[in-house]
Amino acid sequence: MARAATTSDVFNAIAEPQRRELLVLLRAGERPVTELAQELGMTQPGASKHLRVLREVGLVRDRKAGKQRLYGLDARGLRPVHEWTGGFERFWNESFDRLDAYVQDLKQARQEE
Amino acid sequence: MARAATTSDVFNAIAEPQRRELLVLLRAGERPVTELAQELGMTQPGASKHLRVLREVGLVRDRKAGKQRLYGLDARGLRPVHEWTGGFERFWNESFDRLDAYVQDLKQARQEE
DNA sequence: CGATCATATTCCTATATCGGCATACGTCAA
DNA sequence: TTGACGTATGCCGATATAGGAATATGATCG
Numbered sequence: 262m263a264r265a266a267t268t269s270d271v272f273n274a275i276a277e278p279q280r281r282e283l284l285v286l287l288r289a290g291e292r293p294v295t296e297l298a299q300e301l302g303m304t305q306p307g308a309s310k311h312l313r314v315l316r317e318v319g320l321v322r323d324r325k326a327g328k329q330r331l332y333g334l335d336a337r338g339l340r341p342v343h344e345w346t347g348g349f350e351r352f353w354n355e356s357f358d359r360l361d362a363y364v365q366d367l368k369q370a371r372q373e374e
Numbered sequence: 375m376a377r378a379a380t381t382s383d384v385f386n387a388i389a390e391p392q393r394r395e396l397l398v399l400l401r402a403g404e405r406p407v408t409e410l411a412q413e414l415g416m417t418q419p420g421a422s423k424h425l426r427v428l429r430e431v432g433l434v435r436d437r438k439a440g441k442q443r444l445y446g447l448d449a450r451g452l453r454p455v456h457e458w459t460g461g462f463e464r465f466w467n468e469s470f471d472r473l474d475a476y477v478q479d480l481k482q483a484r485q486e487e
Numbered sequence: 488c489g490a491t492c493a494t495a496t497t498c499c500t501a502t503a504t505c506g507g508c509a510t511a512c513g514t515c516a517a
Numbered sequence: 518t519t520g521a522c523g524t525a526t527g528c529c530g531a532t533a534t535a536g537g538a539a540t541a542t543g544a545t546c547g
Contacts, residue, residue, distance in 0.1 A: 262500095262534085265503085266503065267377075272389045272391075275385060276378075277504095278378070278385075293523075294523075295523065295524080304506080304507075305524070306524085306526080308524095313525080327514070329514095329523060330513095334465055336466055339459045340459075343459035343460055343463070348398070349456075352449035352450075353449045353450040378533085379533065379534085390535085408494080417538095418495090423535080423536085424535090441491095441494085441543080442492095442493060442544095443493075443495090443543095
């Protein structure tokens with residue numbers, strides 16, 4: 262089997278650095294493709310393809326505005342990623358010396374995921 | 375060019391669902407490969423390969439324990455992902471074309487509860 | 488040493504990219 | 518309609534997978 266499709270879920274979609282850059286740029290507001298491409302130093306077809314992936318996983322929405330097509334952020338899909346990583350928060354705040362204590366705690370409530 | 379290597383960064387490493395499952399499982403403590411593989415219904419070589427990727431991006435560390443090799447979580451690498459997604463937190467509840475107004479609505483609604 | 492258990496690596500196949508280039512499509516203006 | 522502009526899509530080549538099977542490496546014990 263090959264790698265999963267980038268359009269399969271948000272985790273795959275944001276694995277691409279340029280797509281992450283696109284998302285960051287879109288926090289400033291809606292933008293047409295050409296502007297995004299230019300600002301990130303990518304070609305127009307390149308930007309279009311990445312935006313397509315982002316749209317297919319729901320991280321981006323598009324809207325026609327005359328000749329242009331404005332892309333805008335829909336960051337709701339990033340929330341699950343934030344929450345999933347947040348499930349590890351206590352592990353990066355604690356030194357490894359004290360991890361064992363947490364491990365014991367977790368062993369009791371171990372059927373969470 | 376193809377997609378960047380999974381070993382290049384954490385975003386790519388956690389794009390794989392089985393690797394995420396491994397990480398979740400490791401929150402309960404160190405485990406040998408075979409146990410992890412069995413619990414997740416994967417083959418031993420499959421588990422070994424995924425653990426290798428996780429180790430190369432630093433999300434997992436291993437330690438010899440006799441015949442076995444115990445894998446343990448090192449979740450510090452997940453923090454950048456958490457923080458990156460956190461940068462979109464205020465957009466999660468965004469109404470696509472009227473962010474500011476919607477944010478105000480939410481703030482008010484929250485206070486009225 | 489030889490046997491056995493635990494884990495890692497190699498070889499293989501099928502597939503999903505990502506980027507570049509050319510081009511098709513869609514919309515507006517004259 | 519024709520042309521110009523903005524955007525999307527199709528095709529290509531090169532590469533990095535993920536999974537399966539077989540095998541190699543490593544460690545322990547009798």
